Amino acid sequence: xxxxxxxxxxxxxxxxxxxxINLGSINVDxxxxxxxxxxxxxxxxxxxxxQVAVDKSVQGGGLGGILMHHVFEKAxxxxxxAGCHAIILDIISDDGEEAFERRKEWYESFGFxxxxxxxxxxxxxxxxxxxxxRTKAT
Numbered sequence: 001x002x003x004x005x006x007x008x009x010x011x012x013x014x015x016x017x018x019x020x021i022n023l024g025s026i027n028v029d030x031x032x033x034x035x036x037x038x039x040x041x042x043x044x045x046x047x048x049x050x051q052v053a054v055d056k057s058v059q060g061g062g063l064g065g066i067l068m069h070h071v072f073e074k075a076x077x078x079x080x081x082a083g084c085h086a087i088i089l090d091i092i093s094d095d096g097e098e099a100f101e102r103r104k105e106w107y108e109s110f111g112f113x114x115x116x117x118x119x120x121x122x123x124x125x126x127x128x129x130x131x132x133x134r135t136k137a138t
Contacts (some may be wrong), residue, residue, distance in 0.1 A: 002050055005070060007063065016058050019067045020050030021074060026088060026123075030115055046123075047075045047081070048090040068110055069136060072129045078127050086123045087112075093120060 002022040006015055025043040049071055054064045071087065078084045089112065104114070104122075111132070112122040119137050 004133070006068065015055065017052070017054040017063045017067055019052045019071055020072060022048050022050065023082075023084075024048050024088075026086070030117055043086040046086050046088045047071075047084050049087055050051055051089075051092065064106070069132075072133050072136075075129050076103075076133050077128065079130075084098075084126055086125045086138075087129060088121065088123050091120045091122065 002020045004018055006064045007017040008015055025048055026043055026046050028042045052064055052067045052071070054067070075084060075087050088109065091100060091107065093100050100120075101121075107122050110124065111128050112124045115121040115123065
């Protein structure tokens, strides 16, 4: 089950961009180091970012960054209410290796880091997410 947030121009139904998020958990064994306070069973809560997508006609105009910041704000709210250790995403691999690398670099520009066990899976700890949201708010 996911929640999808869609961007449209006022008065128009054409979708310019969207992101999808859902809640889940990850096993700490997938991370480079075990987070302080992680439970013995190893499962920690995470927000999964299904995708940030922007229509090709408006790419490069900053909409993707706005959508990502919206994800960050949602993640902070969720962490404050129910607990959340990180945002996790899987880079889609359609359109070949060049497109994959371009997407990976874009996510890295927000601070996401790849899992050691899977270069297509990335994470960003809530500590970093909170810092971005605080910086943007000031």
